[in-house]
Amino acid sequence: MTATGAGRAFALSPEELESFRTNGFFGPFKVYEPEEMTGAWRRERLGLMDRSMAVYGDEAAASGNTNISNYDRHLDSGFLADHICQERIVDRVTSVLGPDVLCWRTEFFPKYPGDEGTDWHQADTFANASGTPQILWPDEFKEFGGTITVWTAFTEATVDNGCLQFIPGSHEQMNYDETKKMHYDPDRINRQDKQGTRRGFFGYDYRELQKDPDFEPDESRAVSMVMRPGEAIMFWSTLMHASHPHGGAGPMRLGFASRYVPTSVRVYPDTEAIEEYGGTVSLERYGTVLVSGRDTHGHNRLTDRTTRGHVFPVR
Structure with a gap:
């Protein structure tokens, strides 16, 4: 895979690209001024309460599951469409x-006062919750996997209110077997890790996927991603990360993750529904979004506008 950013105003420099390849993440970097982000979110959050044009509609909300209902609101929100x-x-x-490049998924990640920290985890095919691969890279890129996630802080993200944590360089080796299937229990009781931090994974225990049952993340190497509203961090989903x-x-901490893959990657292969976190939603109205370049592969269903008719500005 040949990376390129030539001619783009915000492309990574050779030194930044090398740092990203070594550490598995880049940033934080500014996408919006803090007051711009705060104002935009103040305007948008009320509109997002209207799910009438969301691709999963009230189907996700009716399942009682907030994780799936937080998926893919860029497909009905003009602000989020422009953001990705x-x-x-x-x-x-x-x-x-x-x-x-395609954007194949977005997710909101709220963390409310008193919420536990998120388990250390990695994601390659995103089969971690359902047991069914959600993205598959072509055979010629076997050395690659996962997705590029860009996590944007919509509010302040601090150590005290639940900011992200990374273990630099950990993206080169998968410590989890996504062909296993975790067991969902929405009433799962918070556990404490060896450092005394309360952790969980939205009703799952991510340790069930460990290749080595005795594996312990090296938290002595962990770095915390403190971010202002409007800042973003870019990382491989195969990087060991937590929160x-x-x-x-203080108030809720809110992040918005947009996930990107090359157009050669198959998204939701041979899948008609998302089944995870105790809920199921149909992919009938779903489409990937071309955010840059061209799609000459034709693997995936594309959409060029939101359900409300807002056109995605391809770069």
Whole structure:
């Protein structure tokens, strides 16, 4: 896979690209000014309560599961549609993935006062919750896997309110077997790791996927991603990542993750529904979004506009 960012205003420099390849992440970097992000979210959050045009509609909400209902709101929100195509994001992503790129999923990640920290985890095919691969790279790129995630802070993200944590360089080796299937229990009781941090994974125990049952992440190497509203961090999903718990003081912490792959990757192969987190939603109205370049492969269903008619600005 040949990465390129030539001619793009926010492309990674050769030194930044080398750092990304070594550490598995880049940033934080500014996408919006803090007051711009705060104002935009204040305007948008009420509109997002209207799910009438969401691709999963009330189907996800009716399942009682908040994780799936947080998926893919870029497919009905004009602001989020523009966000996933933001040049400050796409230029950096194409520096790694090459010029022809799809956004295949977005997710909101709220963390409320008192919420536990998220388990250390990695994702390659995203079969981790369902047991069914959600993305598959072509055979000629066997050395690659996972997705580029760009996690944007919509609010302040601090150690105290649950910011992300990374273990640099851990993206080169998968410590989890995604062909196993985790057991979902929405009432699962918080556990404490050896450092005394309360951790969980949205009703799952990610340790069930460990290749080595005695594996322990080296948290002595962990770094915390403190971010202002409007800042973003780009990382491989195969990087060991987690989050701190929300200590209970102050408002909700909110992040928005957009996930990118080359157009050669198959998205939801031979799959008609998403089944995970105790819920099921149909992919009938779903489509991937071309954010840069061209799609000459034709593997995936594409959509060029939101359900409300807002056109995605391809870079």
